[in-house]
Amino acid sequence: DESTTATATKFDFKSYMSDKASLINRSLDLAVPPSHPDRIHEAMRYSLLAGGKRVRPILCLAAYELLSTDPDASAAIPAALSIEMIHTMSLVHDDLPCMDDDSLRRGRPTCHVAFGEPLAVLAGDALLALAFHHLSSATPAPAPLVLRSVAELSRCVGSRGLVAGQVVDIESTGASAAPSLEHLEYIHVHKTAALLEAAVVLGAILAGGTDEQIEKLRKFARCIGLLFQVVDDILDVTKSSQELGKTAGKDLVTDKTTYPKLMGLERSREFAGELLRDAKEQLAEFDAEKAAPLLHLADYIAYRQK
Amino acid sequence: SSSSSSSFDLRSYWTTLLTQVNSSLSSAVPVVFPDSIHLSMRHSLLSPAAKRAPPVLCIAAACDLLGSPLPAALPTACALEMVHSASLVHDDLPCMDASPLRRGRPSTHSLFGPALAVLAGDALFPLAFHHIISQTPASLVPPSALLAVISEISRAVGSTGMAAGQCLDLTTTSSSCSDDILEIVDKKFGEMAECSAACGGIIGGGTEEEVGRLRKYGRAVGVLYQLVDDVLMEEANGTTMRSNGSVVRAVGMERALEMVEELRETAKRELDEGFGDRYGDGLMPLYSFVDYAVERGFDA
Numbered sequence: 135d136e137s138t139t140a141t142a143t144k145f146d147f148k149s150y151m152s153d154k155a156s157l158i159n160r161s162l163d164l165a166v167p168p169s170h171p172d173r174i175h176e177a178m179r180y181s182l183l184a185g186g187k188r189v190r191p192i193l194c195l196a197a198y199e200l201l202s203t204d205p206d207a208s209a210a211i212p213a214a215l216s217i218e219m220i221h222t223m224s225l226v227h228d229d230l231p232c233m234d235d236d237s238l239r240r241g242r243p244t245c246h247v248a249f250g251e252p253l254a255v256l257a258g259d260a261l262l263a264l265a266f267h268h269l270s271s272a273t274p275a276p277a278p279l280v281l282r283s284v285a286e287l288s289r290c291v292g293s294r295g296l297v298a299g300q301v302v303d304i305e306s307t308g309a310s311a312a313p314s315l316e317h318l319e320y321i322h323v324h325k326t327a328a329l330l331e332a333a334v335v336l337g338a339i340l341a342g343g344t345d346e347q348i349e350k351l352r353k354f355a356r357c358i359g360l361l362f363q364v365v366d367d368i369l370d371v372t373k374s375s376q377e378l379g380k381t382a383g384k385d386l387v388t389d390k391t392t393y394p395k396l397m398g399l400e401r402s403r404e405f406a407g408e409l410l411r412d413a414k415e416q417l418a419e420f421d422a423e424k425a426a427p428l429l430h431l432a433d434y435i436a437y438r439q440k
Numbered sequence: 441s442s443s444s445s446s447s448f449d450l451r452s453y454w455t456t457l458l459t460q461v462n463s464s465l466s467s468a469v470p471v472v473f474p475d476s477i478h479l480s481m482r483h484s485l486l487s488p489a490a491k492r493a494p495p496v497l498c499i500a501a502a503c504d505l506l507g508s509p510l511p512a513a514l515p516t517a518c519a520l521e522m523v524h525s526a527s528l529v530h531d532d533l534p535c536m537d538a539s540p541l542r543r544g545r546p547s548t549h550s551l552f553g554p555a556l557a558v559l560a561g562d563a564l565f566p567l568a569f570h571h572i573i574s575q576t577p578a579s580l581v582p583p584s585a586l587l588a589v590i591s592e593i594s595r596a597v598g599s600t601g602m603a604a605g606q607c608l609d610l611t612t613t614s615s616s617c618s619d620d621i622l623e624i625v626d627k628k629f630g631e632m633a634e635c636s637a638a639c640g641g642i643i644g645g646g647t648e649e650e651v652g653r654l655r656k657y658g659r660a661v662g663v664l665y666q667l668v669d670d671v672l673m674e675e676a677n678g679t680t681m682r683s684n685g686s687v688v689r690a691v692g693m694e695r696a697l698e699m700v701e702e703l704r705e706t707a708k709r710e711l712d713e714g715f716g717d718r719y720g721d722g723l724m725p726l727y728s729f730v731d732y733a734v735e736r737g738f739d740a
Contacts, residue, residue, distance in 0.1 A: 174599050174607040227562060232534070232554035251535035252610050255558070256603050259530060262565050263598035271591040277583035284590055285573040288566035293477045297563040301477045304555055 145423075147430040151187065154195060158188045158214060165215050165268055177249040177257035178264075182222045184240060189431070190333045191218045196427040197337030197351055200420055204341075212272040213283060213336040216265040220291050221329055223261035226254055228300070262291075275340050283336045290332035299324025306391070313391045319360065327359020350416040354428065357413035362435050364406045367392035371399060373439070410436045448724040450732055454496060460510070461495045462486065464518050468571055480552040480560040481567070484529045485522065489543040494520035494636040497661075500725035501640025501654050505715060507722070508580070508644045515575035516589055516643055519568035520636050523597050526564035529557050531606070568593065581643055589639045596635035601627060612685050621690040625666050626659070633662025637726075653714030657726065660707040665733045667700055672736070704730055 162182055169175045191214035198210035207214075229236040229244040230251060237247050246254035269287065273280045289295060303321045306313050313321075334355040338348045371394050393402040413432045417425045465485050471478045495517035502513035532539040532547040534554055539547050549557035569590050576586060595601060605627030612624065637658030641651035667687050674688045688696045707730045711723055 169600065171599075171604050171607045173610075174603060178599060224562075227558055230535075230558065233558065253607065255530055255533065255536060256606050257599075259527075259561070259565075259597070260599035260603040262562065263594045263601075263603065266566070266569055267591055267594035267598060270587050270594065277587050280587055281573055281583045284569055284587075288570035288573075292566040292570065293474075293481060293563035294472070297477060297559050298474055300559055301474045301556070305474070305476065 145426040145430060147427075147434065150427055150430070151192065154192045155188045157211075158191045158218065159183065161211050161215055162218065166264065173249065173253055174256055174260055177245055177253045178261055180248060181226050181245045181257060182219065182261065184222075184242060186240070188218060190221055190329060191215060193330060193355070193428070193431065194333040194337040196431065197334040198341045199337075200351075200417075200424050200428060201338055201341035201343040201347055207337075209274050210337050210340050212268050213340055214333070216269040216287065217329060217333045217336065219261045219265035219268070220287070220296075220332075223258040223265075224291075224296060224300070224329075226258040226261070230254060233304075269336075273340065279339055279342070283339050286335050286339065287332050290328045290335075295324055295328040295332075299326070299328065315396050318391050318393070318396065322360055322363040323356065326363055327356050330359040330362075331355040350419075354413050354416040354432075357409045357416070358432050358435050361406055361409040361413065361432070364393050364402055364409065365436060365438065367394055368399065368402050368406065369439070406436060448728045450725070450728045453725055457496050457499060458492055460514065461492050461499075461517060461521065464514055465521060468518060468522075468567070468575075476552065476556060477559060477563060480548055480556045481564055483551060484525045484548045484557075484560050484564065487543045487545060489545070490521075490525075492521060493665075494524050494632055497633060497636035497658060497726075497729070498640040498643070500729070501637050501646075502644035503640075504725045505719055505722045506641065506644025506646055506650075511577055512580040513640060513643045515572050516639050518575075519572045519589075519593065520632075520639065522564045522568035522571065523593060524632060526561040526568075527597060527602055527606075529561040529564070533557060536606075565597070585642050585645070588642050592635055592639055592642065596631050601631040601635075605629075605631065609685060614689070616685075616690070618687075618690040621685055621687055624685055625663055625687060629666045630659040630662040633665070634658035637661075650714055653710045657707050657710040657714075660703045660710070661729055661733060664700060664703040664707065664730070667696060667703065668734055668736070671696055671700065700734060704734055 163179075166175065166178050166182055168179070194214040194217055195207040195210050198204075198207045198213075202209075225239065226245045228234050229239060230246055236244055238244060242248075244254075245257060249257070266284065266287070270280060270284055273283070291297070293301075299321050302317070303325055306317065306321065331352055334351045335348055338351045343351070370392065393405065397405065410432060414429060417428055466482075469478055469481050469485060471482065498517040498520055499510065499513050502508045502516075503510055528542060529548045531537050532542050533549055540550050541547060547557075548560055552560070572586060572589060597603065599607075605624050608620065608624045609628065612621065634655045635658070637654040638651055641654040646654065670686045670688045671693070674686065674693065687699070691699070708727065711726055715723055
């Protein structure tokens with residue numbers, strides 16, 4: 135059986151990620167079937183089913199599995215999907231001409247290019263609504279836990295969370311004074327880490343975790359969220375375009391504030407190391423086997439090459 | 441037979457509720473860092489000319505009809521207005537209706553720019569849900585009811601509700617058929633009113649049948665209100681703001697007026713059959729909304 139295999143062999147992170155991603159993709163497809171009106175659902179599916187590693191929903195499932203005695207994480211799937219829906223809608227709105235004005239995402243035309251701006255706005259809105267609808271109506275857990283999850287998600291994606299990060303980021307662009315470290319951290323904590331935090335905390339809440347366990351996982355998520363950005367900044371400086379798969383050195387050319395620019399490359403690497411250690415420390419008290427996915431995810435974020 | 445609502449002081453009722461709703465909404469969005477987003481959210485939400493129909497419908501159902509105390513329904517009522525405002529902010533965007541004004545003031549994107557307007561709408565949706573959960577006294581409303589309300593609101597604004605109506609409206613032309621026009625009105629306006637009344641029913645602890653009646657009542661009132669808007673516009677100057685989407689354009693004035701009466705009757709019938717003999721005076725606010733929608737005057 136599964137648990138015996140896990141102890142007997144090394145944890146196969148690659149298969150774990152691939153299996154979970156397939157599960158998420160299948161579930162997303164079912165959660166947003168083609169419906170009337172056609173165009174809005176096409177636009178929603180176009181953006182949602184665009185591929186990707188599905189790190190956020192997988193984090194949600196992994197956090198649930200860490201704390202739950204359930205044989206599988208199916209109870210956390212609606213929550214996992216809701217996180218990915220919100221992630222997707224934030225990208226759709228971010229890409230709009232009046233925002234970042236991006237016409238390509240992962241080599242494909244962005245939603246507004248493919249469907250027009252009005253539909254992109256509406257598809258984003260509809261995905262946001264669906265995230266909450268799905269979480270609140272499809273989660274097989276006691277109502278108080280589901281309610282707590284909804285409260286957590288709404289806090290993380292609102293004007294004190296994800297949106298706050300986006301606003302501060304927009305307002306930093308072209309600002310005359312160079313942003314400080316605190317400023318940079320604020321943007322990353324809110325724009326990136328908040329949703330990772332929501333993913334992990336939702337999984338923990340639904341698994342019936344104690345407040346203490348939930349807070350450890352919250353801290354874990356904040357560490358890896360920031361770690362992700364620091365590593366991103368380091369990679370931009372150190373890798374070639376070919377290795378990265380996107381334009382390298384872009385940060386140097388633009389005015390974008392980065393960790394290497396603010397604290398130097400060596401200190402940035404040190405900082406990344408500290409964040410990784412902090413993250414793993416949060417999981418120290420949990421069963422090593424059950425924590426394996428989350429620990430491997432942290433390593434993956436730290437040591438990835440692109 | 442239907443009771444008359446002419447003796448009910450709708451104006452005072454509405455004005456009193458307005459004060460409470462507005463005060464609650466203002467407290468719900470304090471200006472904290474980042475200031476700009478909260479200022480834009482406040483601008484979207486706190487417009488002096490706002491009618492606040494969704495909150496008033498909700499409270500009339502939960503409190504006047506079903507007897508819940510105001511604190512039980514007020515957070516949900518405010519949440520309804522938050523999502524309503526969010527949809528209006530996005531509606532006004534340059535790439536959508538491109539409205540420079542809303543309710544007699546500059547639209548949010550005119551004052552704050554389109555980027556902040558997009559984000560203000562994006563922030564108001566989750567705030568609505570957070571508001572319901574954090575502000576509804578746990579002793580007054582069970583968690584299952586709050587979850588039902590959240591599920592209801594998120595469905596009503598989504599891809600089969602208001603957003604669907606907006607999507608369909610993108611392709612209306614002067615030659616759109618009447619069925620399409622009516623579907624758009626149904627989704628853009630009927631959906632929100634149905635949702636508001638239904639949420640009131642859920643908060644008030646109504647039975648499944650009672651909530652079903654409130655849904656039908658709400659939908660009828662929502663569509664009725666827009667229909668009368670179209671009629672009044674057509675009568676006033678022969679054009680409507682929503683010319684292509686005008687029901688009068690689609691079905692003709694005679695049929696439009698017939699529909700007004702049919703909807704008026706439907707709304708009242710749902711109330712009478714669902715609640716008439718047991719709830720008496722508690723029905724008055726909901727009843728008088730129907731006549732107000734048609735006659736647009738406050739009696740007494």
